[in-house]
Amino acid sequence: MTAAAGPLAEGDRTTVRVGAVAHGGHCVARVDGQVVFVRHALPDEVVTVEITEVHRGFLRGDAVAVLEPAPERVTPPCRYAGPDRCGGCDLQHVGVAGQLAWKESVVREQLLRLGGLSAAEVDALGVQVRALPGGPLGWRTRVRYAVDAADRAGLLKHRSHEVVPVDRCLIAHPAIQQLPVLPPAGGRWPGVDAVEVVASATGDVVVTALPGPTDDARVTDAADAQLTQVAAGRRFEVPTTAFWQVHPAAADTLVDAVLELLDPAPGESAWDLYSGAGLFAAAIAGRTGPTGRITLVESAGPGVAAARRNLADLAQVEVVAARVEHALTRRRITGPVDLVVLDPPRAGAGARVVTAIAAAARRAVAYVACDPAALARDVRTFRELGWTLAQLRGYDCFPMTQHVECVALFIPPGPTS
Ligand SMILES: C[S@@+](CC[C@H](N)C(=O)[O-])C[C@H]1O[C@@H](n2cnc3c(N)ncnc32)[C@H](O)[C@@H]1O
Incomplete structure (x- = not known):
């Protein structure tokens, strides 16, 4: 279905029936053989798409009117969500159950397309994305506001440097929403490019002006600022310049998942790669005990310092300050090791x-x-090396x-495989 004649250009509008969800916060539609990645839509909806970008081989667009809505569609709770407004959220128009289904479909698609799994193998994994406690709003404990x-x-705005004036971000932690950072x-x-606000799960807050100082009394020196986080039954003092999980329930949720999947036993050795402040190492050490050995590898100075400080009571723990790829290839850490947890940045770990x-x-x-x-690209490498992707949870x-x-x-090839 299209109302436009000839190739679509930026600003054109056309009517389409939307296809499947794709990775990146959009659905795929086809207009006269051209692929359009449509934001603010849901699969099987009929929408009016406004083209926002034209590329060789594909277009991007926004659903600016919905002619046949999907059952999962809801009114966005945030008045700044939607086409040509704030780009921070992709799925405000989707109900909570629909968001989980959306993400399951993305994970499945990546395993099929990039991971090299068959449909039967993906089905056998039974991929599910689980909600965390606390609901869909008020969870973000790190927000970076841009200054206009x-x-x-x-x-x-989405894929733009344009600053959208907002007076509230509904997904921000309540302690962040209450701060007088946004107008009025x-x-x-x-003299500031951005304002970063970081909250602990318990609601302590640090405000940092980036990149340079101003004379505003609210500005805290980021180098000194740290927050107390509680997870895995411990307290962590974490500088705001170091990584910490952004959702208040994420640290405990991921620790529980890692412990359940690895099931560390007393005396076992483990690596915590891309360790940040040492969240997973601390939890594993609780299971492997004083006779286990745990090595952390982290490259960012604030993360290394935080890990050393927070895990100082655990004599069986060593923190290596290095890039993981260097630590492994230059033999700063060497196997064999019983267990590994890795939590790399968005680019993944990579084949090496x-x-x-x-x-x-x-x-x-x-x-x-x-x-x-x-993850799916790294799944492919593990499988090529004979390892099995035994479980996957979202x-x-x-x-x-x-x-x-x-x-x-992942589990290694057995003696008979
Ligand atoms: C997603 S965070 C995970 C941190 C920690 N596992 C947690 O949950 O708090 C990734 C961490 O890897 C670190 N990092 C990024 N690239 C790295 C590399 N090449 N080698 C070692 N650490 C790296 C970052 O500084 C960050 O602390």
Whole structure:
């Protein structure tokens, strides 16, 4: 269905029946043989699409009117969500159950397309994305506001540097929503590119102006600021410049998943790669006990310092300050090791790191992933090396957005395989 004649151009509108969900926060539609990635739509809806970008081989567009809505469609709770407004959320128009189904379909598609699994193998995994406690709003404990030419803080449009004026972000933690950062209460932020606000799960807050200082009394020196986080039955003092899970329930949820999948036993050895402040190592150490050995590898200075400080009471733990790929290939850490947990950034671990882990790990590997496409590429490498993807669980650590966290369990080839 199309109302336009000839190739579509930016700003054109056309009517389409929307196809399947694709990775990236959009659905796929076809107009006269051209692929259009449509935001703010749901599969099987009939919508009016406005073309926002034209590329060789595909177009991008926004659903600006919905002619036949899907049953999962809801009115976005946030008035800034939608085409040509704030780009922070992708799925405000989708009900909670629909968001979980959306993310399951993305994970399945990545395993099929990039992971090299057959449909039967993906079905056998029974991929499910589980909601975290707390509902879809008020979960984001780290928010970076952009500052516009008039020195007001706001949020960015999708794929744009344009700052959208907002007076509230509904997915931000309540302690962040209450702060006077956004207009009208927030006033102006002269000489600042961005304002980052980080909250602990318990509601303590640090506000940092980026990149440079201003004379505003609310600005905290990011180098010194740290928050107390509680997870895995411990307290962690974490600088706001170091990584910490953004959803207040994510740290405990992911720790539970990793412990359940790896099932560490007393005396076992383990690596926590891309360890941040040492969340998973602390939890594993609780199971492997004083006779186990745990090695963490982390490359960011604040993360290394936090891990050393927070795990100082655990004599069986060593923190290696290095990039994981260097630590493995330059033999700063060497196998064999019983268990590995890795939690790489969005790009994934990559074939070299996966190959080194597969050569060193004896019993099991738990892979925590924030991008299912990168995970799927690494799944392919593990499988090419004879390893089995035994379980894969999804967690909705980022409600209202397209993002999904996965935890995968890999087991090595057995003596007979
Ligand atoms: C997704 S975070 C996970 C942190 C930790 N597992 C947690 O849950 O709190 C990824 C971490 O990897 C670190 N990192 C990124 N690239 C790295 C690399 N090449 N080698 C080692 N660490 C890296 C980042 O600084 C960050 O702390």
